[in-house]
Amino acid sequence: MDKNKGQADRLAEDNKLKRHHYIAVIVSLIVATVFSALPAEAQNRFRPVIQVGDTLITEYQISQRTRFLSLLRAPGDPRNLARNQLIDEAIQINAARQGNTLPGEAQILTGLEEFAARANLTAEEFVAALGQEGVDAETFRDFIRAGVSWRNYVQATFRDDARNIPEEQVRRALARTGTDGGLRVLVSEILLPATTPETTRASRARAAEISSLQGEDAFATAARLYSVAASRGRAGQLNWVDIDGLPPTIQTVVRNLSPGQISRPIDLENAIGVFLLRDIERVAAGTPETLLIDYALLTVPEGPAEARRIAASVDTCDDLYGIAQDRPADSLLRQSLARAELPTEIRGEIASLDADESSTALLRNGQSTVLMLCGRQQALESTVDFDLVGTRLLNIRLATIAADHLADLRADTYIADLVN
Numbered sequence: 001m002d003k004n005k006g007q008a009d010r011l012a013e014d015n016k017l018k019r020h021h022y023i024a025v026i027v028s029l030i031v032a033t034v035f036s037a038l039p040a041e042a043q044n045r046f047r048p049v050i051q052v053g054d055t056l057i058t059e060y061q062i063s064q065r066t067r068f069l070s071l072l073r074a075p076g077d078p079r080n081l082a083r084n085q086l087i088d089e090a091i092q093i094n095a096a097r098q099g100n101t102l103p104g105e106a107q108i109l110t111g112l113e114e115f116a117a118r119a120n121l122t123a124e125e126f127v128a129a130l131g132q133e134g135v136d137a138e139t140f141r142d143f144i145r146a147g148v149s150w151r152n153y154v155q156a157t158f159r160d161d162a163r164n165i166p167e168e169q170v171r172r173a174l175a176r177t178g179t180d181g182g183l184r185v186l187v188s189e190i191l192l193p194a195t196t197p198e199t200t201r202a203s204r205a206r207a208a209e210i211s212s213l214q215g216e217d218a219f220a221t222a223a224r225l226y227s228v229a230a231s232r233g234r235a236g237q238l239n240w241v242d243i244d245g246l247p248p249t250i251q252t253v254v255r256n257l258s259p260g261q262i263s264r265p266i267d268l269e270n271a272i273g274v275f276l277l278r279d280i281e282r283v284a285a286g287t288p289e290t291l292l293i294d295y296a297l298l299t300v301p302e303g304p305a306e307a308r309r310i311a312a313s314v315d316t317c318d319d320l321y322g323i324a325q326d327r328p329a330d331s332l333l334r335q336s337l338a339r340a341e342l343p344t345e346i347r348g349e350i351a352s353l354d355a356d357e358s359s360t361a362l363l364r365n366g367q368s369t370v371l372m373l374c375g376r377q378q379a380l381e382s383t384v385d386f387d388l389v390g391t392r393l394l395n396i397r398l399a400t401i402a403a404d405h406l407a408d409l410r411a412d413t414y415i416a417d418l419v420n
Contacts, residue, residue, distance in 0.1 A: 050083065051416040052090035061086055064139040071133055089146035091409050096149035101156050103148040110267045111144040114252045154402040185243050185254060186278040188236040190222055191229040191271045203272045207265035210274045219262060219276045228271070236276070243280075250275065293350055294336040294374040296320050299327075299364050307360040307368040316356050317374035334374070346371065 048056040065082035074081055096102050103111070109123070116126035127137045190210055192203035210222050223229075223236030231238060243251060250273065253263045257277035266273045296317040300307040314320055317334065324332035339347060349359050353373040362369050 047419075049417070049419045050087065051414070051418055052087050053094060053413050053415075055090040055094070056418075057083075057086050057090065061139075061142075064136060065143070067133065068130070068135050068139055068143065071130070071135065085143075087415060088406060088410065089142070089150075091406065091413055092146055092150040092153070095409060096153040099153050099156060101149065101152035103145065103152060106267050107148050107152075108141065108145050110249070111148045112141065113264075114249060115140075115144060117252055117256055120256065150402070150406075154405075158401045158405070184240050185280045186240055187238050187254060188216070188219055188223060188276040188278060189229055189231055189238060190219070190227040190236050190274045191268070192226060192273075193228050193270070194267070194272050195270050200272070204265065207272045207274050211262055211264050213262060216260065216276060216278065237278070292336045293339050293342055293347075293376055295334075295346065295350060296370075296372045296374055297333040297346070297362075297364065298324060298370040298372075299331045300368045300370060302368070304360060304368045307370050311358040311360050311370045311372075314358070314370075314372070317372050320370070320372065 046058050046060050049059050049062065050057040062079065062082050065086060066079045069078040069081055069085075093102075112123035112126075116123045119126060119129075121129065127140060130140055131137065190207075192207055194200040194203050206226060210219070210226070213219055213222060220235035220237075223232055227236055229236065243254060246254060249266060249268065253266055254275060254277060257263055257275070259277055259279055261277055263273075263275040263277075266275070294317075298310065298320050300310060310320075310323055314323070320332055320334075339350075342350065345362055349362055349371055350373055353359060353371075355373055355375045358370055358372040360368060360370055362371050
């Protein structure tokens with residue numbers, strides 16, 4: 001049975017390779033026929049140079065992407081980067097097509113506008129600037145379409161698996177980094193429904209009207225009247241948020257607003273959003289040295305074996321009180337100190353522990369001990385919302401999953417250099 005299955009698998013793989021080879025040969029013949037009447041220079045520009053599955057990448061695409069990346073000052077060799085990007089994008093587009101997550105025209109236009117906004121330009125202005133440098137509009141559009149397609153695919157395929165981040169992991173991430181510095185913003189939101197073509201058209205028209213409003217009072221009135229967000233009862237007002245924790249689509253737009261300014265309409269999932277920036281401030285960053293370390297240290301004169309037994313029998317620092325009640329009063333030390341104030345040997349041992357983890361490596365006056373980390377907390381007021389930290393962890397996890405998945409797809413894809 002296994003032998004037959006192995007033969008079947010090899011036969012399927014051989015057929016797959018033959019299919020790709022036939023496609024390459026057929027396309028090469030077609031290209032040779034179509035371009036045989038073209039000047040030599042044109043033939044060279046549009047010749048296929050890489051095959052990725054059933055997709056062909058031309059010399060013109062590579063040269064255009066190389067010029068585009070050079071203008072963006074991308075690090076490394078721009079031509080090599082262009083080749084790898086185009087290979088990855090062919091794979092990503094194919095995955096999105098199979099997953100039914102290819103973007104519509106509205107999503108692509110939004111992506112073009114978002115990217116151009118990084119240079120404080122509209123999409124039209126950005127395309128015009130690229131054209132002056134010899135980069136076609138289609139090159140820019142293909143770049144954005146591939147990025148949006150892959151983002152849609154990753155969100156649809158992996159978000160549910162990635163979003164299950166325990167609160168304790170969020171707390172550890174915050175505790176180990178100290179108070180997060182940077183920009184935080186006060187924004188108000190209006191979300192309009194976009195669940196059907198009819199509601200989307202109506203919401204687009206209303207969103208355009210809202211974008212032209214002047215002042216917070218007018219925006220607040222519109223939020224109460226039209227927004228479908230939970231914040232409508234608060235006139236659309238949200239609390240202070242770390243700008244880096246906002247979804248990328250919203251973050252890009254908010255960064256380009258001045259206090260009191262209302263954004264253009266933004267296409268979101270099943271909604272169209274308009275945002276008002278009420279205020280912005282820069283927060284000084286803290287460091288791990290500003291953390292308060294809550295720890296317990298139990299002296300165990302019976303020796304290391306007993307210390308290890310106790311460490312294995314307790315789940316939290318509070319459990320140590322029950323063990324210490326029949327021991328001398330000074331056998332249990334429990335205190336909270338800034339990390340910089342900890343004794344050197346305790347600081348070094350604590351650094352490797354998570355909350356409710358213990359160590360029996362330290363000696364106190366020659367006697368064994370159980371050192372337990374009860375928790376870390378901010379000595380300074382934290383400016384980071386736990387939900388935002390969770391969002392960051394989710395984005396990091398999604399990025400890792402996406403990179404691994406792309407590597408697997410690339411390994412399973414037939415890729416051939418048609419020139420060398």
